[in-house]
Every structure is written in structure tokens, then in C-alpha cells.
Amino acid sequence: MPSYLITGVSKGIGDPQQWEFFRQIALNPSNTVICLVRNKAETEKKVAEEFPTGNHLHIIQGDITDYASLQNAVTQTIEITGGGLDYLxxxxxxxxxxxxxxxxxxLGQNPALLEDECLNLFKVNAIGNIHLFNLFVPLIQRGTAKKVFAISSGQASLDMIPRLKIEVAPLYSMSKAALNVAVAKFSAQYAKEGILFMSICPGMVDTGHFLDATPEQMKGFGAMLSSFAEYTPIFKGPATTTAAVQDVLAVIEKASIEKGDGGSFVSHYGNQQWL
Ligand SMILES: NC(=O)c1ccc[n+]([C@@H]2O[C@H](COP(=O)([O-])OP(=O)(O)OC[C@H]3O[C@@H](n4cnc5c(N)ncnc54)[C@H](OP(=O)(O)O)[C@@H]3O)[C@@H](O)[C@H]2O)c1
Incomplete structure (x- = not known):
């Protein structure tokens, strides 16, 4: 009975990718699915509506920037699984x-704001996940699958940025690059124990971001989308959450240390084709 812990599973049943991650894994009742969310009550309500018979589903509270809440999440996970965890x-x-x-x-024209935004991005996207991994590794060590994945972004690819001249999203990209390096370092330490650490980009996914962009803001964004289309004729715009999560779960299932995936940073195709 494989156990999964997934973070960021709080969003609505419509578009959000986080919910789709949960839904696709929870479809198999032999999986034990533990969701770490900031708003437990709200997510529990949605789970009760969507998965009324799901006693293999568990919602636990946690904020990845709050170390004590993650320690509590570890305790709760151990109570649910009996001690181990297969997939994080x-x-x-x-x-x-x-x-x-x-x-x-x-962005540098407002240096104070740039600094605040950058620190918050690093706090959540990089440091929060470092705490998460450090605290859950003992459970992964006791699990069977021994697989840990960070959902990263192709925006951090040092191949993509110069090739497509992507000027926008610099701070977000930097925070994901830091996450990728952290994942590689965890892999360097734990691959010898058979634990796979890996970063995966889900592709560009329609999760409802940027709907409020002004026409002026859309200019830079539109330029990036045009360059995506030049990168590959396959790119027809953001993927649905269903398709993206299917792709990512396929990469997760196939990946292994034996195949050389430890510490790698790959796309939803499991390679360096980012779109
Ligand atoms: N959408 C894309 O095209 C795309 C592309 C590449 C990579 N990604 C990556 O895929 C992941 C999901 O993206 P998304 O577009 O679905 O984002 P999203 O809709 O903004 O959802 C973000 C999720 O993270 C949770 N979260 C944020 N800060 C947290 C914290 N401190 N502790 C615990 N949970 C926290 C949010 O919970 P709350 O409800 O509590 O805020 C929410 O569930 C992200 O890591 C993103 O970088 C997305």
C-alpha cells in the first residue's frame, strides 16, 4: 500500500494543479494519500464533498515556512503510515x-520591494522545501519506494533562458534554481541509501495565474509565449492540469537511481525538452 505525501493541495476543484495531483493519486484506493495544506478545514470540506468514501485520504496542516508545523506534520504522518513514507x-x-x-x-527600480519579494520566494520555494526534506527523510528511509520530488520550473533552466531570451520572472526562476541545487545536494547525500531526489517541471500549466494582467503587462508575457512557440511547434499554450499531472506522475513512476535520475532536473517529458 504505497504512501504519498503531497504539499500544496489546497486549491479548488476547477483548475488548480494541486488538486489534480491529489485527485489522480487518490483515484487508486490502495494508495495512502496525505496532503499537507495550510488551510486544513477548508481542504477537508472539499475532500469530504469530492471523495466521501476516501478513508485512505488524510489532510494534515502545515506551512513549509513554519518549521514547528512541519515537525507536527511528521508526527501525524507517522501515526497514519506506521512510520514510513514512500513518495514525497x-x-x-x-x-x-x-x-x-x-x-x-x-524590478530593480524598486530595490526594497525586489529584496522583499526575492527573500519571500527563497523562503518558500527553496528553504521551505529544504526543511520539508530534512524532516521527512527519516520516514522515506523507512519507506519502500524511497522517492522524493520537487516540482520545479523550466524557467530555471540555464538552457532555456538564453536560448529563448526570457527576461521575465527572474526572481521566481532564481528561487527554483536554488531548489534544484538543493535537490541535487540531497541526492548527493542520500543516493547511496537508495533514495531518489529529483526536480520536475510540469510544463506550462493553466492554473489561472495572470488572468488579471493588464494589456501592458501582457506584452512581455506574450513575447515569452511567442518564443515558446518558436522553441517547439508542439507548444500550443498552457496544458490542462489533468494532462500536466499525468505527465509528471509518469515521470515519477519511471524515474530511478539506477537509470541515473538522482539529483536531475527534468521536464514533464522526463528530459530536457521543456515545452
Ligand atoms: N502553473 C504553471 O505553469 C507552473 C509551471 C512550472 C512550475 N509550476 C510549479 O508547480 C507548483 C504548483 O503551481 P500552481 O501554478 O498550481 O500554483 P498555485 O495555484 O499558486 O498553488 C500554490 C500551492 O502552494 C501552496 N503554498 C504556497 N505557499 C505555501 C506554504 N508556505 N506552505 C504550504 N503550502 C504553500 C498554496 O497553498 P495556499 O492555498 O495555502 O496558498 C497552493 O496550494 C509550484 O511549485 C509552481 O512553482 C507551475
Whole structure:
């Protein structure tokens, strides 16, 4: 009975990718699915409506920037699983609007705000996940699958940025690059114990971000989308959450240390094709 812990599973039943992650894993009643969310009551209500018979589903409270809440989450997970954990999927993250439409020089015109936004992004996307991994590794060591995944972004790819000249989202990209390095370092330490650590980009996914963009803001964003279309004719715009999560779960199932995946940073295709 494989056990999964997934973070960032709080969003609505419509679009959000986090809910889709949960739904697709929870479809198999032989999985034990533990969701770490900030708003437990609200998520429990949604689970009760969507999965009324799901006694293999558990919602626990946790904020990845709150170390004590993560320690509590570990205790609760041990109570649910009996001690181990097979899969950890670190999906929670901040996708900011602050830097979504502007290059780094424009953001630098407000240095204090740039610094605040950057620190918050690093706190959640990089440091929060480092705490999460450190605290849950003992459970993964006792699990069978021994797989840990960070949901990263192709925006952090040092191949993509210069090739497509992507000016926007610099701070978000930096925070995901830091996450990728942290994942590689965890892999360097734990691969010898058979624990797979890996970063996966889900592709560009329609989760309702940026719907409030002004026409001016959409200019920079539109330029990025045009460059995506030049990168590959396959790209027809953001994927549905269903398709993206199916792709990511396929990568998760196939990946192994034996195949050389430890510490790697891959796309939803399991390679360096980002779109
Ligand atoms: N959408 C895309 O095109 C895309 C592309 C590449 C990578 N990604 C990555 O995929 C993941 C999901 O993206 P999304 O577009 O679905 O984002 P989203 O709709 O903004 O959802 C973010 C999730 O993370 C949770 N979260 C944020 N801060 C948290 C914290 N401190 N502790 C615990 N949970 C926290 C949120 O919970 P609350 O409800 O409590 O805020 C929410 O469930 C992110 O890591 C993102 O970087 C997305």
C-alpha cells in the first residue's frame, strides 16, 4: 500500500494543479494519500464533498515556512503510515505576480520591494522545501519506494533562458534554481541509501495565474509565449492540469537511481525538452 505525501493541495476543484495531483493519486484506493495544506478545514470540506468514501485520504496542516508545523506534520504522518513514507511530492510554491511581467532591471527600480519579494520566494520555494526534506527523510528511509520530488520550473533552466531570451520572472526562476541545487545536494547525500531526489517541471500549466494582467503587462508575457512557440511547434499554450499531472506522475513512476535520475532536473517529458 504505497504512501504519498503531497504539499500544496489546497486549491479548488476547477483548475488548480494541486488538486489534480491529489485527485489522480487518490483515484487508486490502495494508495495512502496525505496532503499537507495550510488551510486544513477548508481542504477537508472539499475532500469530504469530492471523495466521501476516501478513508485512505488524510489532510494534515502545515506551512513549509513554519518549521514547528512541519515537525507536527511528521508526527501525524507517522501515526497514519506506521512510520514510513514512500513518495514525497513537494508541489507547494509561490508563483509570484510581482516579477511575472518585467525584466530584472525594471524590478530593480524598486530595490526594497525586489529584496522583499526575492527573500519571500527563497523562503518558500527553496528553504521551505529544504526543511520539508530534512524532516521527512527519516520516514522515506523507512519507506519502500524511497522517492522524493520537487516540482520545479523550466524557467530555471540555464538552457532555456538564453536560448529563448526570457527576461521575465527572474526572481521566481532564481528561487527554483536554488531548489534544484538543493535537490541535487540531497541526492548527493542520500543516493547511496537508495533514495531518489529529483526536480520536475510540469510544463506550462493553466492554473489561472495572470488572468488579471493588464494589456501592458501582457506584452512581455506574450513575447515569452511567442518564443515558446518558436522553441517547439508542439507548444500550443498552457496544458490542462489533468494532462500536466499525468505527465509528471509518469515521470515519477519511471524515474530511478539506477537509470541515473538522482539529483536531475527534468521536464514533464522526463528530459530536457521543456515545452
Ligand atoms: N502553473 C504553471 O505553469 C507552473 C509551471 C512550472 C512550475 N509550476 C510549479 O508547480 C507548483 C504548483 O503551481 P500552481 O501554478 O498550481 O500554483 P498555485 O495555484 O499558486 O498553488 C500554490 C500551492 O502552494 C501552496 N503554498 C504556497 N505557499 C505555501 C506554504 N508556505 N506552505 C504550504 N503550502 C504553500 C498554496 O497553498 P495556499 O492555498 O495555502 O496558498 C497552493 O496550494 C509550484 O511549485 C509552481 O512553482 C507551475
Amino acid at each position: 511530492i513537494a508541489n507547494a510554491g509561490v508563483v509570484p505576480h510581482f516579477d511575472a511581467y518585467d525584466p530584472i532591471e525594471v
